[in-house]
Amino acid sequence: MRVLSVDIGSTWTKGALFELRDGGLTVLARAQTPTTAHLPEGFTRVEEELVREAGAGERPRVVWSSSAHGGLAVAALGLVPDWTLAAARAAALSAGARITSVFSYQLTPRDLGRLNAERPDILLFSGGTDGGNTAFVSHNARVLRGLSRDTVIVYAGNRDAAAEVADVLGDRPLELADNVLPDLREPAPESAREAIRRVFLERIVEGKGLSELVARTGSAPKPTPLAMLDYVRALGRDGRLGRFVCLDLGGATCDVYSHGAATPEEEAVATAGLPEPVTKRTVEGDLGMRVSARPAAAAARPWIDRLLAARERAAPDFEAWIDAIHADPSRLPADDREAALDAVLATACVGAAVARHAGRIEIVYTAHGPTELKRGKDLRGFQTIVCSGGFLSRGAEVLPAFSVLPFDERGRIVCAPAGPRVLYDREYLLPLLANALDAAPEAAIQAGIGRLLAP
Amino acid sequence: MNTHTIVLGVIGADCHAVGNKILEAFFSRAGFRVVNLGVMVSQDEFIDAAIETGAGAILVSSLYGHGEIDCAGLRERCLERGLDRMVLYVGGNLVVGKADFSATRDKFLAMGYDRVFPPSVELDEVVRLLEQDLALKAEAR
Numbered sequence: 001m002r003v004l005s006v007d008i009g010s011t012w013t014k015g016a017l018f019e020l021r022d023g024g025l026t027v028l029a030r031a032q033t034p035t036t037a038h039l040p041e042g043f044t045r046v047e048e049e050l051v052r053e054a055g056a057g058e059r060p061r062v063v064w065s066s067s068a069h070g071g072l073a074v075a076a077l078g079l080v081p082d083w084t085l086a087a088a089r090a091a092a093l094s095a096g097a098r099i100t101s102v103f104s105y106q107l108t109p110r111d112l113g114r115l116n117a118e119r120p121d122i123l124l125f126s127g128g129t130d131g132g133n134t135a136f137v138s139h140n141a142r143v144l145r146g147l148s149r150d151t152v153i154v155y156a157g158n159r160d161a162a163a164e165v166a167d168v169l170g171d172r173p174l175e176l177a178d179n180v181l182p183d184l185r186e187p188a189p190e191s192a193r194e195a196i197r198r199v200f201l202e203r204i205v206e207g208k209g210l211s212e213l214v215a216r217t218g219s220a221p222k223p224t225p226l227a228m229l230d231y232v233r234a235l236g237r238d239g240r241l242g243r244f245v246c247l248d249l250g251g252a253t254c255d256v257y258s259h260g261a262a263t264p265e266e267e268a269v270a271t272a273g274l275p276e277p278v279t280k281r282t283v284e285g286d287l288g289m290r291v292s293a294r295p296a297a298a299a300a301r302p303w304i305d306r307l308l309a310a311r312e313r314a315a316p317d318f319e320a321w322i323d324a325i326h327a328d329p330s331r332l333p334a335d336d337r338e339a340a341l342d343a344v345l346a347t348a349c350v351g352a353a354v355a356r357h358a359g360r361i362e363i364v365y366t367a368h369g370p371t372e373l374k375r376g377k378d379l380r381g382f383q384t385i386v387c388s389g390g391f392l393s394r395g396a397e398v399l400p401a402f403s404v405l406p407f408d409e410r411g412r413i414v415c416a417p418a419g420p421r422v423l424y425d426r427e428y429l430l431p432l433l434a435n436a437l438d439a440a441p442e443a444a445i446q447a448g449i450g451r452l453l454a455p
Numbered sequence: 456m457n458t459h460t461i462v463l464g465v466i467g468a469d470c471h472a473v474g475n476k477i478l479e480a481f482f483s484r485a486g487f488r489v490v491n492l493g494v495m496v497s498q499d500e501f502i503d504a505a506i507e508t509g510a511g512a513i514l515v516s517s518l519y520g521h522g523e524i525d526c527a528g529l530r531e532r533c534l535e536r537g538l539d540r541m542v543l544y545v546g547g548n549l550v551v552g553k554a555d556f557s558a559t560r561d562k563f564l565a566m567g568y569d570r571v572f573p574p575s576v577e578l579d580e581v582v583r584l585l586e587q588d589l590a591l592k593a594e595a596r
Contacts, residue, residue, distance in 0.1 A: 080503040131460065131488065132508040184490055184504055270470060270495050364468045364495070371470060373495055 002060035005435040008068045013042035016432040017050040020440050025447040029053035040212050062217040063435040067224035069208045075120040077103045079127035079136050086274050087181040088126040091189035093281050095196040096226030107143040116148045121204050123151050128158030130182040137161040141168040152199045156180045156192035231434035232257040233279040234445050242383035249389045251290035254353040255283045269374045276377040282357045287349040289391045290329035296349050297322045303348035306404040346391050351401035354416050361413040378415040388425040423452040458589040460510040464492035467525030471518040485582045498529050502536050511589045512542035522549035530567025540592045546572030
């Protein structure tokens, strides 16, 4: 069987043609082209080039993903920031969304104005545990009657308020899902994730100009980050990577995926906040190598300063490089000096993105002496880093990202990986293999791990 | 507000976990929906959990002698964050040493707690008082 995999990114449309034989996947051809305003054009160009390169053969099964036109834009609304809002955010991220904004407690007219200006594809509306608070949800549902019909509301809050929400908002685009936080100790993102996926397929695909491709290929797309998250989960089940972190650093964003559960020793430390998912994704819209170079230079400043000092590079040179790539995002390093400056930016982006993904340990002084209090996901014992994306996959030096800044701005320990091995997705195949996961699960997993572990 | 949902936890940097488990088991058996936050719980975590679960009461434990510092201001914080009818209980070894309990009780009542209990209290009695206090607050609405 042949599998044709295409990923439509915001800048590049990439594709590969795989052959599935004797349970293994081999790459017959690779192609990429700049993403076109009318998305099917670039898609067709890649498809034709792949078939031309590979030679005629059987008709391939087409699998594809898209993050074009801003990806899947979701705003999240919860009650308390650390509880239902955190659970709603995590559910949206795990559905492959880009979070546009977040709101808690009572939605104000000003918040509504902001939502209507941003026009996210979806508003994920949560609040209250099952049997918990309904007053805030009830108020917010009434305010949301003023929401633009371009935004689909997915309600995933207190079950007791679902009927009222359906009454108040039933005359507009609305999907009902199970509560993302039915109980404080048990986040349940699955139903909301499924509702988001359904909305993406039924309504958003059309708006992004993808329905033509659905009709032609006979298959529905996944949001690119969702395809990657599913693939990371599948790679994790294989076991050979151990507990691992997968980094995808692009021009505009940095996606961080992690897979692994806490060990009994790690669980013995006192923890606060929501329990962490085994497979977790975060995405940073201000950490990127080109379009987001300027915000990244500001947000990752502590890492940049230390890395420049360690590598004896002058700060003014670095600022000049940021100005140059900001002015021309297609600019690539022309010599070793520029390559070194670009490498500093990449390592700094990784440092800041992983620090946001990772949890924190605070030393609390108690009557029994100093005690550790942990919040968030502890990555210190994670054994492997997988580097994907154009800027990391060719062999970027990422390890200093985890060691130059062991404490955050409040003096807490950042739970970043302590001494991992680094594996590279040298051919930048992981997103394309991720698309092939549903068509050939075992072969897609083996091909990915085989390439990562190849000497 | 749910008069059968209560939030439970050990406040501050206190790691005494055993009594907390006993309280959870006891109040659950008495018919309450118990939201147990465990040990080392901050004032804001108690309040966050009470808002989200719509709880009617917060039961604070403190065993390590720093109760006075940890518990002060919880009532004011509840009011500030919109919980104007919350039933607040506190119990445990609330101060260091062998202070007279009635003095300790007065101190914590003045802080705004509705009831203050020594470690020796019979839990059946606490359940009886809690049901009564929750019913009163519900009526007052």
